[in-house]
Amino acid sequence: MDTLSYKTKSANKETVTKEWVLIDAENEVLGRLASKAAKLLRGKYKPNFTPHVDCGDNVIIINADKIQLKGAKWTDKTYVRHSGYPGGQRMTTAEEMMAKKPFAMVEMAIKGMLPKNRLGSAIFRNLYVYAGSEHPHEGQQPKEIKLNTIK
Numbered sequence: 811m812d813t814l815s816y817k818t819k820s821a822n823k824e825t826v827t828k829e830w831v832l833i834d835a836e837n838e839v840l841g842r843l844a845s846k847a848a849k850l851l852r853g854k855y856k857p858n859f860t861p862h863v864d865c866g867d868n869v870i871i872i873n874a875d876k877i878q879l880k881g882a883k884w885t886d887k888t889y890v891r892h893s894g895y896p897g898g899q900r901m902t903t904a905e906e907m908m909a910k911k912p913f914a915m916v917e918m919a920i921k922g923m924l925p926k927n928r929l930g931s932a933i934f935r936n937l938y939v940y941a942g943s944e945h946p947h948e949g950q951q952p953k954e955i956k957l958n959t960i961k
Contacts, residue, residue: 821860826853828936829867830952832945835916836873838957839880844919846960847871851924851933855960864929868936870952875912875941879904889918912941 831850835843853859853866879887887904907915916939924930938947 819858821858821863821865823863825858826863826865828865830870830947830950831867832870832872832952832954833957834873834943834954835871836876838877840877840915840919843871843877843957844916844923846957847937848920848923849960850955851920851936862929864932864936866933866936868950868952869938870945870947871916871937871939872943872945873941874916874939875908877916884908889915913939 833843833847833850847869849855850869851866853864856865859865884905885903889902889904889907890899891902892899902910904915917937920937921930921934924933938945
């Protein structure tokens with residue numbers, strides 16, 4: 811038995827092939843969209859996935875202002891932030907956040923599904939979320955992906 815034929819290949823920064831992917835978020839449920847986008851960002855669907863390397867794709871999400879939430883989450887779901895001062899806790903509902911920053915809900919949902927370390931921060935920089943259908947990344951020629959095709 812030849813032991814060299816069973817070596818595990820580990821990807822590194824130079825050997826990773828990164829692509830540009832476009833996702834249309836219109837009428838998509840927030841959590842399902844976020845989990846599939848996080849999988850694309852991380853590169854977990856690739857055969858040469860390596861946990862400690864940024865081997866995912868660059869993901870562009872358009873129409874973030876047209877996402878869906880199930881049930882009564884538009885009024886019941888709250889986002890909490892704190893200023894750092896006593897009594898500085900502030901709460902915002904999903905409806906208020908969508909009116910102020912339509913792209914922020916998608917970004918927060920995806921960021922919560924990435925690793926909480928330097929690698930997660932580097933991976934998050936490969937995400938581009940836009941409220942409308944226009945984006946400035948036409949030069950990268952992103953390929954459009956339907957979320958139903960991703961497992």
